[in-house]
Amino acid sequence: MSMVAGTIMMITDGMPSYLVKCEDVGFSFLKVKMHKHAGDTALGTLLEAMENDFDINNLRLDELASINVDNQIGSLYVFCPVEPIELLNENGYKFMEASSLHTLLETVDMSSAPKLL
Numbered sequence: 001m002s003m004v005a006g007t008i009m010m011i012t013d014g015m016p017s018y019l020v021k022c023e024d025v026g027f028s029f030l031k032v033k034m035h036k037h038a039g040d041t042a043l044g045t046l047l048e049a050m051e052n053d054f055d056i057n058n059l060r061l062d063e064l065a066s067i068n069v070d071n072q073i074g075s076l077y078v079f080c081p082v083e084p085i086e087l088l089n090e091n092g093y094k095f096m097e098a099s100s101l102h103t104l105l106e107t108v109d110m111s112s113a114p115k116l117l
Contacts, residue, residue, distance in 0.1 A: 004075050005032075005074060005076045008054070008059065008081060015098070018101060020094055027096065063077075
């Protein structure tokens with residue numbers, strides 16, 4: 001089992017904002033478990049989880065990076081919307097400016113190649 005993470009980035013007034021999941025201890029990117037033994041792919045598993053809350057036809061893959069998720073190196077998929085996204089408060093997601101997410105963004109490892117699982 002591997003962990004896969006994803007976010008949506010929107011640029012507003014020249015500032016990037018990232019989609020995060022609101023948790024009791026702070027914020028995280030959307031995380032899902034991928035089961036390689038079941039034939040799952042990282043991107044497929046992530047999109048399947050995202051389609052419950054987002055129109056995945058409105059998303060375009062923008063970037064792929066490595067991330068430390070629960071002490072494992074995994075893939076972080078960053079999507080950009082074609083049309084702006086309106087979030088519902090009850091789904092637990094929020095767009096936050098990058099300047100407010102220092103601790104979370106430190107888990108992204110830009111020095112290594114992403115794991116293509």
